[in-house]
Amino acid sequence: MEAILFFLAAIGALGGAVGVIALRNPFYGVLGLIVHLFSLAVLFLLLTAAFVAAAQVVVYAGAVMVLYVFVVAYVGGAEESAWESIPGQRFLAPLLGLALFVELAIAVLSSSLLALGTDGPHVRAGFGDPAAIGYLLLEKFLLPFEASSILLLLAAVGAIVLAGRQRAGVR
Amino acid sequence: MSAEWYVVLSSLLFAVGAMGILVRRSPVVVLLCLELMLNAGNLALVAFSRMVGNQQGQVFAIVVMVIAACEVVIGLGLIVAIFRRRLPLDVDRLRELRG
């Protein structure tokens, strides 16, 4: 059962990813990414990370992707031209991607980290629950938590500055 | 399923995202591919967290999500600003920082 779910989610994730990079219209690319994110949420659930899965759906697929949709609607889904201006890029890119995957796969599969091959320890019932994550965030990882909230503040200010009304002469 | 499967899947998704950055020219799509790579990393983190047996990896993944969100905000803000100034939205045409 778990295996079937895994493969379904994996195909969904992969399909969404390929869709992002292959589809010409950026709007369709955004849709592909949404599919990918949902699949990843399923994979997280399989890994007993309930809170992370929920956050993925609500925050990522919910908020961030909506932002993407708005921007693509504003900017327009112009098709890119087919001509490649950097010599050798078209040829090298897939090659490097493949090389990257192969190396990482080899690194994982032949790793001496033997725990990778197991199903993992038996975890208690509340593993991955919001309560557990909450405890960790507020006790052990308080500093990263606060730091990331400041980061969010900075990002918000930056966004306002970037998209603010153009002042005369700033062109 | 052992963690191996998830990590290999994560590396595959990462490679796909990397290739996307190298191939696509629209800044929006490049940002989307960046998201792919970040999520692949998240997947690996959560898989390892399950493998080890504590939730620190998941907390890490949440923070990564926060960072990804901030980065998307700024990136899209930049794209909007570029669009507003009527510059071509093409990564290859925006090449003034060269030697």
Add this chain to the structure above:
Amino acid sequence: MSATTWAWLALLLPLLGSVVIGLGFRVLPTRIAGAIGTAAIGLAFACAVAALFNLLGEDAEARHHASSLWDYASVAGLDIKLGIFVDPLSVFMLLVVTGVSTLIHLYSFGYMQSDEGYHRFFSYLNFFVFSMLLLVLAGNFVLLIIGWAFVGFASYALISFWYRRTTATRAGMKAFVINVVGDIGLVLATLLIFRELGTFDYGAVFAQAPHAFHTNEWTVTAICLLLLVGAFAKSAQLPLHTWLPDAMEGPTPVSSLIHAATMVTAGVYLIARTHALFVLAPTAADVAAFTGLATLLVAATIALVVTDLKRAIAYSTMSQIGYMIVGVSIGAYGAGMFHLMTHAFFKALLFMAAGSIIAAMANEQNIDRMSGFGRAMRFTSMTMLCGGLALAAFPLSSGFFSKDEILAYAGARGGMYVIFAVLGYFGAFLTAIYTFRLIFRILPGPPCPEAKELIDTGHVAHEPPRNPASGEEEDTDVGFPGAEHHVAERSPSMRVAMAVLAFLALFGGLIQIPGVDNAIANFLDPVFADSPLTAIHPSTGWSWIGLAIGGAISLAGIGVACWLYVVSPEAPARLQQRFATVHTFLFNKWYFDEAIDIVVVRPALAVGRFANRSFERFVVDGLVNGTTETVRGAGGIVRVVQSGFVRSYALLLIAGFAGLALYFLLSSS
């Protein structure tokens, strides 16, 4: 306080004056600046007098003190101290330099009054006095070289004082370059001394020299010849004399102080100071003496035909220094220094008077255009006459006693040295002629237009200032006596200075009359006691005979000049026509400038041009440009990577990462 303390004070005061005036040139009003400058030197003179009394209070044998402030360089066998040496010779020079400098500062106070560069002038002048005192008081050869170089710089700065005049700047450069040639000789001599004797200190060098060298050994001869190169450059002797006439481009007080009384006597001082070495190298001493003699005669002949007033006096200076060099080279040390002192008096006076006359002539310096100033400017002409009488060695003037003492000594030394006496008297004859040529040309006779203006209206003539040599208009912004020129009759400070010098020029010789009093020779005796030549002493009888001959020659010369310029004024023109080639030869200064141009200047320029075309262009430029081209090329190659394409950067990034991962995979397997 001890003599050395007074000497340090005398050294420091002019430096202080120079710095104060130099730094305060915007705030100090002109009169105050001039007063500070004059006071600084005046106080230095007072210190010199105090040092003198200090010395006189001691035993004759004990009158030499060395005093050092601190170690200048004490490393690797060198031991150079910042030290001075106070003995009768240095105190004598100290008195002469500070005394005459005070009077000249007083003169400049009035003469340079309307000059824009007044502060600069006094600052430079004070600095010059400091450098000269440093040279004179130095206790080791290194400090001597420092003082020597400073004096050269001060001379350059003051010659090209009116720096918008092209002739002035060229003259300054010429003086500096020739002085540098002398500096090279001096430095090489010092290095040789260090190599042979291992020390720079005067006391040690002169004590060890007789033990380290045999007579006429090539090392000591080389040292002395190199010292002579330095002395001749500084004292304008043949062949390094061409800078002195051109140095008259500077203001008259400068000519008076530097190029008559003090700087040009530095060479004489050098030979006198290092007499211990010259005693060991008689050949070098003879070379010096003969060069002095040659200069004496050549300069006297040129002075007979020169028409520029200041240049004529400059050639006269050259000639008189020839006498001094002869004196200290053949052993008449006391007489030579005595002549140095009296020459300072009457030559400074002559320049001062000349300055007054030139000011009245609105900067015209050609004596053919001057006449009748005897009536127009009585004071100036009186003082000029006093100076002229002393220069011509008129009986009982100061020059009379000093010059003839040298010649009497030469006669007493006998042998080859009699030629010095004979030719020296001939030179004295020429001296009398050219001196009174100037005086009879300028003072008596119908007044020229400028003199007439002075007599009739009492105004000093003035017109837009023009460079007398090239005729170009002067730039008065930077410093040139403006429309107002200052003559002695109108300026009290000038009058005081000239009066004092006139008195000294006439009566200064009375302190050394043979057989009556021997003040200077006795004072300087301990310094030169180690030289065997001091044993030669003309008897009083022979001295008086020498004086008589000298007096007669002087009167004869004055008579000839009177006949040529007063009695039959058309005689010079007739002589000039009959001896036209000789006249041209003399008028062109024996073609020394042209000879040096052909022998030294043109080859140097040719070498420079060749070096520029070959070495400079290929090697130096090649190296420098080659380096820049290489760097630029490398940059151009590296620049290709920074294409501005984000995707190619990403490609490189991922490729690098892939490579790294591959490396780690391989290394861990």
